[in-house]
Amino acid sequence: MDEIDPQALQFKEVCAYYGAAMHMAQVLEHGIVNALFFLDFLPRKRSEWTDTEYEEFFEGNFSKTFGTLVNSLRKVTTVPDAFDDLIRRSNKRRNYLAHTFFRENMDVLYAGGFDEVVTRLNDDIGLFREADAALTTILEPLWLKFGWTIERIEAEVEKYQAELRRSKPDEVV
DSSP states (O other): OOOOOHHHHHHHHHHHHHHHHHHHHHHHHHHHHHHHIIIIIHHHHTTOOOHHHHHHHHHHHHTSOHHHHHHHHHHHSOOOHHHHHHHHHHHHHHHHHHHTHHHHHHHHHHTTOHHHHHHHHHHHHHHHHHHHHHHHHHHHHHHHHTTOOHHHHHHHHHHHHHHHHHHSOOOOO
8 A cells, every 4th residue: 555645645735725715815806896896887887788898897807917906996996094905915915826825835845834834825815805804894885775785695696506506517427
């Protein structure tokens, strides 16, 4: 029987934490695009927009960098200083994760720094969650203005999840 390489297992675990951190960065990024929808798209279009304009808005914004999205947000609203600090730190950490993380941390992992790397990834996850929660606090009054209560949003999420389950292809046996 082959021995299990503890470093290989640690690397897999680091990849899982890394994936969770990048996921939370993307949740925040999606939240910023949603904020731009409520702060910019809806006020400009009112209730008169086409499906094509709607799709182009989201497609265009999702093709922008995180930093560009943040700058777009700052152009359409004044962000509180505390949120500005969170979003600046989030952008810096997101860029680090996307461009530098593995290059800088492989040596740390091989030197036995697994706990250190995982702790920093958990800190990143917490930072992105905190920034997303702060963004939600900023957006809640706008959601209510457009009739989007938390209950309505949760109901839409449930409908969407049911649709995904229905459209899931049958498993091949």
